[in-house]
Amino acid sequence: MQALELEAYTGWRRGLKLVSRPVPRPGPGEVLVRITAAPVNPADFAFMKGMYGVSKSLPTVPGWEGSGVVVAAGEGWYARYLLGKRVACAAPEDGGGTWAEYMVTPANRCIPLRRRVSDEQGAALLINPMTAWALVDLARRGGHRAVVQTAAAGALGRMIWRLGERRGLTMVNIVRRPEQVDLLTGLGAAHVLSTHEPDFDDRLKAVCRELGVTMAFDAVAGEMPDRLLAALPRRAEVVVYGALSNSVCQVNPGRLIFKDQRVRGFWVSRWRPRFGLPGQVYAGLRIQDMLAAELETPIQARLPLEKAFEGMEQYVKNMSAGKILLMPGGELSPR
Template sequence: MYQLPSHMQAVLASEHGGNVQDAIRHLTLGELPVPVPQRGEVLVKIEAAPCNPSDLIFLQGLAGETHSEAAVPGWEGAGKVVASGGGGLANWLRNRRVACAAPRGKNGTWAEYMIARATDCIPLRTKLRYRQAASLIINPLSAIGLLSVARASGHHAAVSTAAASQLGRMLVMLSQQQRFPMLHIVRRATQVDQLHSLGAEHVLNSSATGFYGQLAKACRELKVTCALDAIAGTETGKLLKVLPRDADVIVYGALSSEPCGQIDPVELIYHGKRIDSFYLNRWIRKQGTLRMLRHVYRIQNMMLAGKIQTQIQREAGFVDLRQALEQYVSEMSLGKVLLVPSKT
């Protein structure tokens, strides 16, 4: 029988707000009592947990989450269920390897242990390692969800920003698999080559001279009527401008850390264009259990086959996590930073 310690190490976000660098500097390492799961919950011993852009938004106090005291960040991770609070599913998960999502309003995955709802745990295939399983939820399911929403809205081709990101690369692979034409936007010439090597056919460099003219021309040729916007800021209005009538811009990220801007009301009123949002939790709630099981089974198969992978630029323990996060913020396209609690 697994012997639980009385206390655990955890990353604490004692202050929120400010820019992302300040938010990272305010992180501290603390000791907390190991939590006790209630009925329908399990206790997961975290083996690996990534940092996603949504975690940085949380650290800056922009995610709408409020805490009266220091909170443990981390939206997702992977580990082993070591205790159950009771209930059929929770008891069945005991001793199983899982990917898990942090419960809303409670402590997250950047700790040695975390309470998770049994329904928020995904049993892992035997050969899928924690290193990849830790990022099984946010990016892969967002990529599936974004394409699903675009197709359900009647779009037959889309443009994707921040296409060199981890999620952007997954969109490359999934769009090919679904034979859904996509135009991928990156920031550097080297990233154009990287996406071509993944099989992307249409890639544009936003740093190139005449980019927006090239983008408008490519959108016409591919009949693009939807933009998947990970950046926000002025990029939202610029995308809206180049798209044809009755097009949609779906904002799902805020990499610019700026409000959506340069939005011309003429485009909305007279050209019938729309700005919408995508939030993964909201999309998941609409899917139903059976459909979600199919999605996660498909994702794990693709991971095991090497068709989608999360690049890891650095693994860090508790002690060097802040330094690793600063590295991640400076160059996200190199891959995720992965917290490994057992790493010293």
Template sequence: MALTFADDLTARHRLPKQERDERRATMTEVPATMRQLRSLVTAEGELRLSVDTVDTPKPAAGLVLVRVEAAPVNPSDLGLLLAMADVSKAVASGSEDAPVVTAPISASVMSALTARIGKSMSVGNEGTGVVVAAGPSPDAESLLGRTVGFVGGASYGEYCLASPQMCLPLPDGASASDGASSFVNPLTALGMVETMRNEGHTGLVHTAAASNLGQMLNRICQADDVPLVNIVRRPEQAQILRDLGARYVCDSSEPTFEADLVAALRDAKATLAFDAVGGGQLVSQILNAMEAAIVPDDAPYSRYGSDVHKQVYVYGALDRRPIELHRRFGFAWGVGGWLLTPFLARTDAADLARLRQRVADELTTTFASHYTDQISLHQALDVQTLQRYARQATGEKFLLEPQR
């Protein structure tokens, strides 16, 4: 199926033609050009980031043009934006009006970027803003003047095109920052719980769990009575989650981590994990702990292990090392990748409508995001600022404001 939100979500906000015409008449003129952040990989093995002046796109039939007020800097955006370059060696150049940052890309990484070489790419999966123009169609025109959260693929610019079916009209009183992260993190967290149910599991494990996404997932699981085992890497991250009421928190920096994880898994009966780390031994530790939690201490020996399936889905790459598996978890196990877009593509329209409606209803509670820094397009190319958001540090969340 096509990746769209349910039609009734847009239809609910559809306006009569007279009101659509009145809104169109009050729209300010859209400039012919705009500023946009661009990412380029050169044949010489260099990342080139720039703020370029480009033509403002015009919405064709069935599309809207959003004046972007805010767009989050998510890990999924950084993969495209930074192309795994070594930003510790980033160098600034260009002018104050047209800044440029360059950074080297290793030869091993370049082999995976062949299709990108020489292509200047727009960046930014999601954002929020006001619909200022619409192509001819009732769904598009109904959004004129509305503040929407949207998915557009080029939200790191002053204007961005979006499909009405990929727009969420914000509730009255919601700010641009409230709606900026209304897509990726909320639907990822909900998708994890849906995957758990669809695959017959009854509890979850989540790594890097003190992130904005992890905090959302905790609120969902508490509301839905889903056992959730949180894995973090530092004591202060563990405290964040405990302050939010998390029941199971395991700190991998503690010497008792593996024993703590087995105890939490045994109590939670969690056999499905979502891992944001991706490299090193953590996947192996989770699978081994799941097996130890499943098999009673007095169980007879079996070289094949338990027949309970244990699954880890890797959805991030905070650690770029290879995944190391030290197998003490039998044969009933799986490790795979998980991404939001394929999950949504195989979700039927009714279920997708239910998920999107929950996001709309709980936008400022369950799905609230908190930002530590607000930056302009030019500030995004300040080398020190870039190096900070590239770290993806827990407790730091950047919000790009293209109109600043």
């Protein structure tokens, strides 16, 4: 089979190449998925630099999520149940990923796709939509009424904004460029601020005070958690779920000590297993009902594995335009 193989944790430009590998075989509790579509995510770039929460023995196939058809199954009732079905699938933490024609993964890392859900939307179900679902649920369970988020123009940021407002939260959206302000306001967002504005910090503080913001979702890291805390009231909380700046989080300790503020991390790969298989499948099926609306993934290109490097260059230049989908099989599955 064809696959993209990572030889070293030096990033995709130096460590990744297109190779031929044997088709893997599923063991007990595992399934073999013929991959139809697999997105390129920021998490994949972090993984290929050795900056992710999981590292694997090299060489390995990257790609943390995708969609496809289960074509072989090992022992176990759920693995057998999935045989022949279209699924959204997550890569194992100790094996090859979705940037290949085939992948073996534990059956409990797969969710059946409804007939009305496309392979393209199903391929991006397990990271961004799940993260949006979890973060909005976290805010609501914590009694927060208004939330500010960074990286709001990206695919995940737009999901968090739409789902948050549907669930009754007031959302304040932070972006980096004027055209991203235009994008979100054009889509209907009421509160959009850009870090390029010279008075950004003052405006952020004023808006957070006016709307009663008490929680923040941050995908940037670096100095951003501290800037968010500076705009938030006592006992406010910043949830860091990404590091687009590739920088260490910086926080004034006085905010933690004297204002009783808090910074915590969130990783959807650790959130999903807490609910067990029934809970994961239930959440996955509920999310599929919203893939054509609040949780729809915008897609800017669909490319075969041979053109993956072009696609990654395109994605790095403009992540807000939508996902790059790698199509190892060359065509979508019939529904």
